[in-house]
Amino acid sequence: MTTTVITAEAPASPPAPRKRKAAGGSQLWRYLIVRLLLILPTVFILVTMVFILMRTIGDPITAALGGRLSAVQLQERIHAAGYDRPILVQYFEYLGQIFTGNFGTTISDNQPVTKVLLTYGGATLELAFYALIVAFIVGIPLGMLAAYFRDKWPDALFRVFAILCYATPVFFAGLLLKLVFSVWLGILPVSGRASTSTELDIELLPHPTGIYLIDAIQTGNPANLADVLTHAILPGIALGLLTAGIFLRLVRTNVIGTLSADYVDAARSRGVSEYRLVRRHAYKPALIPIITVIGLQIALLLGGAVLTETTFEWKGLGFMLAQYLGARDFVAVQGIVALLAVVVAVTNFIVDVIAALIDPRVRY
Amino acid sequence: MAIDTADQGVALTPRRPLWTRIPVVHQVRQSVGLQRGMLVAGLIIVAIFVLTSIFAPLLAPFGYSQLSDAHGNFGAQKPPSGAHLLGTTVGGYDVLSRVIWGSQTALFVIVVAIVLSIFAGVLLGVVSGYLGGWLDRILVVVCDAIYAFPTLLLAIVMSIVISGGRSNLVGGVFAAAISITVVFIPQYFRVIRAETVRIKAEAFVESAKVLGASSGRIMFRHILRNATRTLPLIFTLNASEAILTLAGLGFLGFGIEPTSAAEWGYDLNKSISDVTSGIWWTSVFPGLAIVLAVLGMTLVGESLNDLADPRLRTRRRAVGSPPPAPTSDTAPEASTDVVGDLALEVRE
Numbered sequence: 263m264t265t266t267v268i269t270a271e272a273p274a275s276p277p278a279p280r281k282r283k284a285a286g287g288s289q290l291w292r293y294l295i296v297r298l299l300l301i302l303p304t305v306f307i308l309v310t311m312v313f314i315l316m317r318t319i320g321d322p323i324t325a326a327l328g329g330r331l332s333a334v335q336l337q338e339r340i341h342a343a344g345y346d347r348p349i350l351v352q353y354f355e356y357l358g359q360i361f362t363g364n365f366g367t368t369i370s371d372n373q374p375v376t377k378v379l380l381t382y383g384g385a386t387l388e389l390a391f392y393a394l395i396v397a398f399i400v401g402i403p404l405g406m407l408a409a410y411f412r413d414k415w416p417d418a419l420f421r422v423f424a425i426l427c428y429a430t431p432v433f434f435a436g437l438l439l440k441l442v443f444s445v446w447l448g449i450l451p452v453s454g455r456a457s458t459s460t461e462l463d464i465e466l467l468p469h470p471t472g473i474y475l476i477d478a479i480q481t482g483n484p485a486n487l488a489d490v491l492t493h494a495i496l497p498g499i500a501l502g503l504l505t506a507g508i509f510l511r512l513v514r515t516n517v518i519g520t521l522s523a524d525y526v527d528a529a530r531s532r533g534v535s536e537y538r539l540v541r542r543h544a545y546k547p548a549l550i551p552i553i554t555v556i557g558l559q560i561a562l563l564l565g566g567a568v569l570t571e572t573t574f575e576w577k578g579l580g581f582m583l584a585q586y587l588g589a590r591d592f593v594a595v596q597g598i599v600a601l602l603a604v605v606v607a608v609t610n611f612i613v614d615v616i617a618a619l620i621d622p623r624v625r626y
Numbered sequence: 627m628a629i630d631t632a633d634q635g636v637a638l639t640p641r642r643p644l645w646t647r648i649p650v651v652h653q654v655r656q657s658v659g660l661q662r663g664m665l666v667a668g669l670i671i672v673a674i675f676v677l678t679s680i681f682a683p684l685l686a687p688f689g690y691s692q693l694s695d696a697h698g699n700f701g702a703q704k705p706p707s708g709a710h711l712l713g714t715t716v717g718g719y720d721v722l723s724r725v726i727w728g729s730q731t732a733l734f735v736i737v738v739a740i741v742l743s744i745f746a747g748v749l750l751g752v753v754s755g756y757l758g759g760w761l762d763r764i765l766v767v768v769c770d771a772i773y774a775f776p777t778l779l780l781a782i783v784m785s786i787v788i789s790g791g792r793s794n795l796v797g798g799v800f801a802a803a804i805s806i807t808v809v810f811i812p813q814y815f816r817v818i819r820a821e822t823v824r825i826k827a828e829a830f831v832e833s834a835k836v837l838g839a840s841s842g843r844i845m846f847r848h849i850l851r852n853a854t855r856t857l858p859l860i861f862t863l864n865a866s867e868a869i870l871t872l873a874g875l876g877f878l879g880f881g882i883e884p885t886s887a888a889e890w891g892y893d894l895n896k897s898i899s900d901v902t903s904g905i906w907w908t909s910v911f912p913g914l915a916i917v918l919a920v921l922g923m924t925l926v927g928e929s930l931n932d933l934a935d936p937r938l939r940t941r942r943r944a945v946g947s948p949p950p951a952p953t954s955d956t957a958p959e960a961s962t963d964v965v966g967d968l969a970l971e972v973r974e
Contacts, residue, residue, distance in 0.1 A: 300767075303767050303771070304767070304770065305771075307771040307772075312783060315783055316786070319786065319787055413659060418663075418664075421928075422664075425924050425928065426921065429916075429917050429920035429921040429924050431891075431913070431916055434909070434913035434917065437897065438909075438910070441909070445902065445903075445904050452902055511928075561776045562777075565776035568776075568778060572878065584879075587878065587879070587880070592786070595786075599779055599783060602775075602776065606774055606775060606776070
């Protein structure tokens with residue numbers, strides 16, 4: 263067990279001195295490897311932290327079943343699950359389990375956490391995907407316009423819009439959208455991922471992916487696809503607007519920076535159209551910091567997904583997390599949080615790799 | 627402060643009066659046009675928010691947990707009327723009163739959370755940045771790990787640990803505030819540490835060392851006072867995030883009991899089913915309160931951010947008068963970018 267700890271901690275120190283010596287074509291590889299190794303301490307620290315925090319309030323079985331079992335039964339359950347052993351032994355066992363991909367078994371409904379993740383992860387992924395699409399469609403063009411009309415009224419309008427997007431909690435945005443489009447106008451469904459008939463069709467599929475968009479296409483019935491998409495509109499917008507506000511602000515800042523660059527003046531003096539100037543010359547270099555920030559947005563999206571899923575009864579990981587929290591099933595909570603830590607660390611790595619591939623300066 | 631520009635004859639320029647050097651006042655004077663409009667609008671909203679929370683006992687028509695008055699019970703889900711200007715909730719509380727009292731809870735949490743995280747974050751940042759070594763490395767990696775993680779999830783875990791879910795006013799406020807603190811420490815840490823690393827190399831630190839000043843004195847007299855320039859900016863941005871996190875916790879059922887204090891997120895959670903049946907007043911008003919409070923603080927924070935960034939600062943057009951001389955207070959390289967030893971991630 264100790265070996266996992268050593269491998270996890272080791273990469274924390276070497277990268278800094280090594281970076282300076284690096285030279286030549288191997289730099290990209292070196293950067294990628296160091297960055298890859300940095301995933302380990304990140305995940306290790308978060309998992310350790312969550313483990314320690316969750317154990318300071320006692321063992322999970324008492325927390326979940328406290329009032330419902332007699333003291334003797336409780337002791338038996340605790341002993342059977344091994345929660346009466348020294349905390350260090352439990353900790354190393356937990357690390358080893360995580361290393362082999364075992365995130366524990368939930369107490370309230372006795373399912374492996376990995377199975378919960380596989381069943382509901384797809385839904386969260388799908389929601390995050392819709393949200394990112396909304397964020398791109400709304401955030402990037404408006405950000406470019408705001409930068410172009412800097413300090414004029416369109417800029418003020420778009421910026422206030424961006425701040426409003428950011429200032430509105432996703433669940434309030436969700437409730438408002440529901441109120442207007444589902445209750446008052448009655449044109450979009452109130453909650454859920456699909457109607458019952460569509461869900462039945464999807465359950466009959468030989469290989470459902472859990473991502474309803476793909477499953478609905480698999481059923482071959484256009485009505486199912488339309489049903490899934492109409493259910494996705496409101497949650498997608500609610501979660502997407504939050505990120506759209508951040509994108510807008512970021513695109514604006516960066517395009518303002520590049521619009522004042524010499525090469526933009528040069529292009530303008532050559533007679534390049536204003537549209538092309540913004541769309542190509544100023545926008546492309548401004549994109550690099552945005553790609554990096556998308557990595558950070560993944561964490562925000564996951565946090566927002568918990569709230570959005572609760573608002574719309576969208577049965578994904580966030581919804582389940584809220585359910586398990588309500589049931590005080592801390593093994594499940596710990597498992598889901600640990601897995602999300604892995605997801606966040608890996609996405610950040612992927613984003614950094616993309617940024618390094620696009621912009622050589624990042625590698626140094 | 628007169629470090630960077632010592633060779634520009636700062637010593638000859640008389641210092642400006644004290645009140646123009648107070649952080650926010652200085653920025654209001656520095657801003658022009660649209661930027662000033664946004665900053666002033668934000669300040670007004672924040673002022674209203676703070677005044678509402680201070681005078682909540684006078685402003686609110688009823689108590690936050692009051693269910694009845696001389697005319698009997700309020701009744702549940704009553705639409706807005708003369709007796710209850712914003713209607714009543716599903717639990718039979720007066721919506722207007724809960725919205726007003728809610729501002730007090732929010733302010734409590736912000737103040738406690740920010741004070742705690744500034745203390746911890748600034749202290750760790752200065753010590754870690756100045757001493758360096760293995761302690762610094764570990765703290766950086768730990769803070770990076772926390773920073774990358776969804777804030778709400780971390781706050782949930784913390785609130786379970788601290789209060790086991792939900793509790794009374796004092797316990798609940800502290801649970802929420804400490805949960806938020808843990809999330810914010812890395813942000814203060816990163817900024818202060820980066821500033822410390824930069825200032826550490828300045829000549830005046832070296833001369834203090836030569837004079838025999840102790841590490842503690844250098845850290846807290848020489849470095850700390852120069853490293854706090856960006857604090858008002860993070861402060862305002864964090865205050866808005868604190869409100870959102872508190873509301874998020876309340877919405878998921880980890881907030882404060884309705885009998886202990888009014889909390890906007892809790893009220894919104896209870897209104898989910900109301901919305902489906904077309905009852906709008908229970909969700910719209912607490913929601914708007916959150917939006918306004920966050921909007922005000924974000925407007926202030928964004929404006930301060932833009933004013934600190936020379937690329938984004940709108941400059942006053944020089945009409946007849948000579949351009950203002952560069953003053954020592956507005957070091958143009960002030961930025962919140964953090965470039966640590968492990969600067970492998972470029973962040974906003």
